[in-house]
Amino acid sequence: MLNPVASHGALTDTERFMFESWGYLIIPDVLSAEEAQQCLEASVRIHREAKTEGFGQVGRGYESEPALERLMDHPAVLPKIRGLYGDRFIMQSGWNTKQPAFGGMGGWHQDGSGAYNFNKLSFPFIPLVQLRASFLLTDQSQPRMGNMELIPGSHRSQVPLPEALRKEKGDLPIGHVICAKAGSVLLFHNAVWHRTYAHDGDYDRYTMHYIYSPPWVKPSDRLQNSPSFLERTTPLRRALMGEFSRPDAPYGANYDPPPFDDGNGA
Numbered sequence: 001m002l003n004p005v006a007s008h009g010a011l012t013d014t015e016r017f018m019f020e021s022w023g024y025l026i027i028p029d030v031l032s033a034e035e036a037q038q039c040l041e042a043s044v045r046i047h048r049e050a051k052t053e054g055f056g057q058v059g060r061g062y063e064s065e066p067a068l069e070r071l072m073d074h075p076a077v078l079p080k081i082r083g084l085y086g087d088r089f090i091m092q093s094g095w096n097t098k099q100p101a102f103g104g105m106g107g108w109h110q111d112g113s114g115a116y117n118f119n120k121l122s123f124p125f126i127p128l129v130q131l132r133a134s135f136l137l138t139d140q141s142q143p144r145m146g147n148m149e150l151i152p153g154s155h156r157s158q159v160p161l162p163e164a165l166r167k168e169k170g171d172l173p174i175g176h177v178i179c180a181k182a183g184s185v186l187l188f189h190n191a192v193w194h195r196t197y198a199h200d201g202d203y204d205r206y207t208m209h210y211i212y213s214p215p216w217v218k219p220s221d222r223l224q225n226s227p228s229f230l231e232r233t234t235p236l237r238r239a240l241m242g243e244f245s246r247p248d249a250p251y252g253a254n255y256d257p258p259p260f261d262d263g264n265g266a
């Protein structure tokens with residue numbers, strides 16, 4: 001199977017071309033087995049706390065779980081976000097999703113917002129507004145392990161996915177079931193058609209999704225940042241939470257970029 005596999009760290013020209021062509025990249029071995037296990041245990045805790053039943057999404061887990069907080073600015077992934085966005089962006093949300101044991105096929109969709117959908121910004125070429133880094137926390141190296149399934153290049157399709165396919169959840173010869181180990185990251189464009197694939201295992205599958213957006217997009221997993229989280233987290237993470245000061249009216253004259261470790265922010 002062809003795979004748009006990317007390395008850790010800075011976005012290369014080849015990776016940029018792959019991302020633009022397919023709409024996603026797969027970054028293997030971002031987390032060690034031990035780190036993935038810690039994040040998995042954290043995921044179980046936050047879903048238990050939130051009392052999710054069946055398929056469920058819990059936001060803000062990075063505030064209470066240090067293992068998940070560390071993924072917000074992971075050095076294997078954050079440089080790819082910078083490579084695609086430049087230096088000024090925020091982490092718009094962090095959602096932890098559970099695909100339950102023996103969970104069925106999810107519905108095909110593009111990411112967006114019911115309140116003001118992204119296809120109102122531009123159609124058919126929907127802009128990059130939510131760049132998602134999905135950390136796989138359970139093994140998904142074979143199909144039917146609650147994998148993500150994406151349609152390569154569909155973020156550039158001039159026609160929507162036929163309604164019949166979306167309703168019936170049928171298979172599609174161009175659906176790419178992402179097969180990767182726990183600790184791998186899938187990085188994808190909001191407009192790529194995707195769905196959660198079936199899960200035949202007798203255990204719950206967890207994936208931690210971080211969504212990065214331009215700085216003028218409102219966060220979607222929180223109405224306000226947690227003051228105690230801001231107080232104890234790092235300056236870079238505070239900036240990613242949208243905590244920066246602007247010199248004037250919204251974004252007119254720019255603002256200082258987040259304090260990236262390499263000091264190269266422009």
Ligand SMILES: O=C(O)CCC(=O)C(=O)O
Nearest residue numbers: 097099111194195196207
């Ligand atoms: O974790 C998953 O299975 C993906 C969920 C999904 O497609 C989404 O949140 O848009």
